[in-house]
Each structure stands twice: as structure tokens, then as C-alpha cells.
Amino acid sequence: MANSPRPGVWVLERSTDEGKTYQAWQYFADSYADCDTYFGPEVEHGISRDDSVICETKFSKVVPLEGGEMVISLLNGRPSANNFTYSPVLQEWTKATNVRLRLLRTKTLLGHLMSVERQDPTVTRRYFYSIKDINIGGRCVCNGHADTCDITDPNNPSKLNCSCQHHTCGPQCEQCCPGYQQNKWQRASIDNPNVCEPCNCFGHSNDCYYDEKVDERQESLNVHGIYDGGGVCRNCQHNTEGVNCHKCRPGFYRPFNKLLNATDVCQPCRCDLTFSSGNCMEGSGQCECRPEFLPPNCDQCNAGYYGYPQCRPCDCHANGTQGRVCQVNGGQCPCRRYYEGKNCDRCSPGYYGFPDCRPLGLRRIGWGAL
Template structure:
């Protein structure tokens, strides 16, 4: 049992186990790694045929007391030296036969024993236990990594001066490097039998010197029992050959155990290493390159992989973050999970982001960007289209609207807004993939829209009109209203009023009148109101009623107050002297009845007038089914009441005024605006 000390403990940081140096000692038992290994010997009793011999213990007996024995091939095999039993032993051929074999190559070399340990070990002790024979005068021990090329590294001699005299080496008890040797004397008298010869390397600190896989033991100068005539007593017997060693386990923790399946010794690795000999770092501990005798350092992968590798370039550039929060080492995380990526799995994959407040070591830190494809632009950092702000703890960017972006915000086109880039900016509409700016600008006619803002429906582009204003772009007045213009001092609204008139002539049922307005008008209808309805002459009515129900400023089509309704009813009754018949037109109305106040009949679609006797402006073909819409494309929606042909502006033509005349362009079915083209001589 040998003691060895090292430094290691384990702490847990972000679910990753990290080694920190704290001293502790552990006991490591050197194992007999020669047990049951393949061993050969030159030569074994019986290799040259049956051989007669005597035991060494009988050398001092009388001839009559001695028991002659015979050995055949296989009686005392070399494997007996490593079978773990002291009861069995290997026996060499007699000395005369050994000297007669030229393969040994040295007249003083008696025996060569070789053993294959199957793997490299750190040698601690080599113990040779003799059986019924004396030890050799000299022993040399060589080692090899391939079983072919040998290097002597340890010697035993009977007296110290024989190191130099016999082997040509200096007396040495401690190697200085991996190629050095040791030579020492037995330090004890030769025993007749059962002597142990010990090579002790346990106090040597040079690990390279102690490494060995193949061992060769060479015995020199066998003791001549009974002199030249004692050949039958002259042979070696070895009961046990033990090689105590520790596994070559990275020089950290050199404990190992034997695998009963592979019959090899496997290291119990320490220092975050693995492998048969702890010759590499654990998969997640490659922040620094592997170095024997050094703990492997864990990579910082935030728990999103169990594999990293060392990259020297990354280390030189200082790109890898270690567990202590410093850019030291070259660990590169491999196969990052949970939609993460980067050298340390520190960021999200393309098209994913980490929400604010979510830690990098969260089990699932990344969510999909979910950007709307119609409105996205290129991420200036990743150069990807459809990517979003990742939140890799770098400063957050400013977007195209000069607003600080948040994790998950998408990068929008010029006229697009919203976290997903799925909304048009105010005053823009019609978000499409094809539009490089995302949305079109609203074309509202500002005098006709609420608050004077160019804001329209984000899908259709239809503008939000003021009261009394109509049209897709709020660029026309509703029916019975006029005067929509920028310069109107009264809120740019449309107005309706009764115009003053004078009677010019009467011809039968036809009256010719003159209007007091000098403005060119398109007249929907002319309503002639008796004077009494304006002044209240002949009717007992309060002044407030006259003011509230002034027909020159109020529309009788709106909901009227009770006072106003009573005034109109009384005035009408006074004017006519009696109730008036409904006279609903049977072609244009649904029934012959009308409302009591005002006498309005219930008209069919597209029909107007109190009695439902005409088409509404913008309709034609007065029939029992009502009137059809003109469907004129231009601003003027009126058409011929019989044929339905639209009344076109001077620059349009077609049945519905649906196209420009020659030399004019820029027709729009929405706004019906035409731009004159001046053709110049070329």
C-alpha cells in the first residue's frame, strides 16, 4: 500500500460540476499486474527432452538418500510463476543445456524470462521468489513498449562493485530521467531456497522512468551446486514472479480495477478525465488542452450540451468564456441544444431570441422570433431577414423609428411597426411582402378627414371622414351638401342651405326661377318652401321655435325635436288648411301609406322623393323593382336616368367613365384623379 496526495474537490455552478484545487490524500494500492499474464522462459526443464535432476535440498544428502527425478515438457511451465500459488513453480533446464544453447548469446547468461503485462503501468515493485534453488549472481531487468525494442533500466549484483565491472554501469539508487537506470546489490546473503529478490521503485518520483508494458528478466551466473559435477542440481526454480504497479492514469488518480470481461486494468479516473488510462478530458471539460497530471477544466456551456472541444485559435483570440467568467482557454461547445448556439451556447439560434429576464442557463431560454414576413427587414447584426433582437447581453439596438428595441422585437421595413412587424405606421396601409417599404401612404383629402390627419384603414386605405363628407378618400360632400375646400373657415365641412330665388315666369305647371348664387352648382333637387314656413306668418308660434326650426340652416332630414315637429305640423296645417293625401307612387313605393308628419312614403331601393316617384341621384331605370345604381367610376356619380350612361368629366370616357381620354394618364379607380400630359416635340 502506497500513499499519494493530490488536490481536487467539486463544486456546482449552474448545474455544471467544476474542479477546484483543495489538497487531500488517498491510499492507492499497487496491484500485482503480472497475475495470470503471458510469460515465457528460455529454457524450461523438458524443452530439450526428458531430463533427470535432483532437488537442491538433496545436495548435502548421501547418494543413497537422494531421489532422482525426471521432468518432461510441460511439467514446470513458466505460467506457474504467475498463477498466484507458492505451491507451484517454474524450473529451468540444467546449466549444461543452457550453456549449450547459442540463442542466449552470452556464456554467462543462463535464463531469459519475458512477461507481457498487456498495457502500460507505473512499476512499483518487482518481486522474484525462488523455490528450490538459489538466486542468480546477477539480474538485469529491461522494459519495452512493443516487445521488440528493449532497454535495461534495473540491475541486481552480489556486490556493489559488480555494477561497473559486470554491467558497465555506475552504482545508482535513484534515476535522474526517463532513460536512466538503477543498480544495487542484493544486500543480503544468498539463501539455499525460497529467497525473495526485490526491485523496489516505489520511492522514485519520475513517472516516465517507471512506465512499462513488457518486462524481460535475465539471470546471470548460476550458482554451481557441487561444482562442475553437480549438473543435475544446477537449475533455477521460481515459484512467484510478481509485478506490483499502478495504472498510468494521468498521474492524478492512479487507482485501477481489473475488468473481468476484457481482462485489462481500467483506471478509476480523477481530475475530470476518462479513458483506459485517463488519457483525455471528460467530454465537457476541454476548456484547456489535456495535460498529464493536470485537472481538466469544465467548459461554460450554460447546461445546453454535454460536449465541448478545445480550439487553439479560439484560445488565442480570447473568445471562450470559462466557468469563472473570464475569457481564458479555448473550449468550444458542441451540439448546443434548446435552440442555443455560439462558442459557449450563449446566444440563440437564428430566428430565436432570449426574453428579458431569462437567464442563459435556463432549461429552455430561447423562443421563436415569430416575425410577420410581410413587414420584416434585415437584422443589421446577423444580416438575416426575419431575425429579431436576440438578447445576448449586448446593448439593445435602436430601431428605424428611433425607439429602443426589446428582446424578440423584429426588424421592420420603413413604414411598418409592431413587435412582429405586422402593422402599418399611422398614415400608411396595405402591408405586403412585395412592397420594399412595407406599406403605402394614405391618400386622404385632409380637409375632409377627422382632425385633419392623413390616417386611413390599415387594410383598405379608406379614410375616416368628417360628418357630411363622403368618398373613399373623404374628398366629396355627402348628398345635399357642398363647399368642401381647404380655405373654408368653418372647419372645412360641407354645408347645405336654401338659396334665395326670384320668380321669372310661369308657363302652365312650369315655373322659371333665378337663384341668388353666382356659384356653378350641380343641383340634386330644388325644394320650394312657402314663405310662411320661414317667417311663421299666420301661425301662433314662439320665437324659440322659429329659431330652432329655421329651415334655411337646419336639415329636415335629421331627427327633430318635439318643438320643431310641432311647429312644422302646425305651419303645414295652417298653410294647406287640411291634411294632404299620401299619393304614394305605386311603382316606386312599397305601399300607399305614408308617415303622418311629413308625408314621406316608403320607397323601394334607389328611389327617392316624398311620393317615391323618381330615382335617387346616382341611380337609373325607374321600375317596379326600384332603380339600379349607375356605378360611375369618376367623381360625378350621376348618369342618364334611362340608359344609365355616366356623365363623364372632360378628361374621361367610357360608359362608366372608366378610362382616360387620349393624351391623359394616371387613372385611379379609387380617386378618379387625372393628370394632363403635355406632349413636347422631340
């Protein structure tokens, strides 16, 4: 203070939303009775939790009349005072974007207690607050992932950011760095630094994100060769795709002798699109035949087709045709018993379940047995 006593009753307040709202950080009064009178009987007189809002009485004495000091610690005496880095509650408790002093009553040298007939109504109006200097010390909240905060914020030269470790990023090391999102970000603890691990993209991408569902299904392979974590690679290069950039894109295949981290791991399929879908088998590169052609060489028509190399669909349905006749040049297909239609593609009356065509009586018997 300057040339006045310290305030008699006041509140130290903080804001965590740039001054939009304020909450009490600590109360100050002459006595515990005044604490209860001004701030309510529920106010705490001693620290019981990391975020206890207490009422302090030792800074409201009338002496000294001027030049008094108040050294207020928001950490000392709290349960996690020696474990600040690993206490989320205490870290939240000490966060503030703005600090406000709400002064409620001066020290009046008991002038406010004079008897009514002797009371001078101007007494209390002649008292004043005089503050000479305010120093606020703070520390960065780095979630256990930094030892110092000495990096100037590019958007605010008066603000310092954490010097992050453990492959974490952000002003407060509050997220995993790009490419290190194999596991969900966590605060560091005494027992585990919770280092952010790199995603395993086999060298085909430097970008990834964490997916909780992928983690639950154990679909992501980490750099240790274990399906653990939820890292999903993005922007896979070298014609790769998949959670770990571990598969070849359609139209490419991985030869038997190629390692997953080779830049040329995926080779183009060399297939004739007249007979092939354009895709090919992993390892061998054997072309995948279109449905109307018979694998593996696609050099004749598949079942249900005729007329290589055009391979048109058969006129007759194979299940319903005698001798599995395929081509009748637009005529009637020779239907088996229980089948009918020009193409033998439906059941005769009294039968059901094409293409098997079973007697209706069997269905009734089956229902009766249920």
C-alpha cells in the same frame, strides 16, 4: 529461487508496448567490475535520478545455495519516492506492460576459474537456474486524480482501472470527462488538484470540447462568469448557437426579459419574408429589412431603389447623376460633370477613382510629393 543459487549476472527488463521492445530496468552482477564488464562503464552504481538504471551487486552472492530470495524495489531510494503521485518521470519509469528476466551467467562455485589442464569442460554445463516463484507488485498510475484503482476494465477483466475524481475520466484519469472540458487537462500536483471544470453552455448542451485557440483569444465564458478557458459547446439545443450556446440561431431572437439559461430564450422572428431577410434584432425582435427596403419598417424603398413594393435598383448611379435621379425608364441618365455612361457609372476621360472621379493631375501631384 528453488534448488539453485541466485543468478550471477542478469538483467531485469520491461516493455511498455506489449512486448514489442524491451529496455533494461535494472542490472545485477557479482561486483561493480562485472557491472562494467557486462553492461558497460557508463552503467550507474547508485541512484541519482528518478529513472536511473543501476547495477546491483547484493543479490548475486553464492550463498544461499538454494531457496534464495530477491526483493527488488524500483521506487525506494529515488528522489521522488515519497511524491510518486505528482512525479511524471517516476510514473513513467514504473510503467510496464511486460516484464522479462534475461539470465546471463549462473553461479558456478568458481568452477569456471579452474586451470586449463584441470578444467572439466562439462562443469559449467551442469549448472542451472531454478526459479520457484515470482511475485510482482504494482500500482495504478492515475495522474493524481484517484486514490484507488478498483474498477474492473470492461475490455480486460484481469485489469483494474482508476476510480477517478476531479471530473476526470479514462483508465488512468488521463482526460477530462465529457462536459467538463472548459480547461485543458492537467495532472494533479501537490499545490493544485487541477479539477476539470464544466463548460458553460447555459443549460443548452451537455457536450463540449477544449479549443486552445479559443482559450488564447479569451472567447469562452466559464461558469464563474470569467472569460477564461477554451471550452466550446457542441450540439446546442433550444435554437441556440455559439461558443457558450449564448446566441440565437438565424431566424430567432432573445427577448429583453429572457435569461440566457431559459429553455425558451430564443423566440422565432415573425417577419414577412417579402420585405425582410427573416432575421430580427436581439431584444426587440424588430425585423431586418432586405437591402432594397428602408429600415426599420421596410415600408418604402431604400436609397438606390424605386417602385415600392417591388423596389428595383435605380437606373442611374446616385453619385454620378444630377439631382440624384433614379428612374429614367431605360433612357440616358443626366450625368454630373466628370461622369459619363448611360447610367453615369464611370469617370470621364482625365478623371479616376469612381465613384469619386478625381482629376488625374491630382494623382500625379500626390505621387510627386511621396
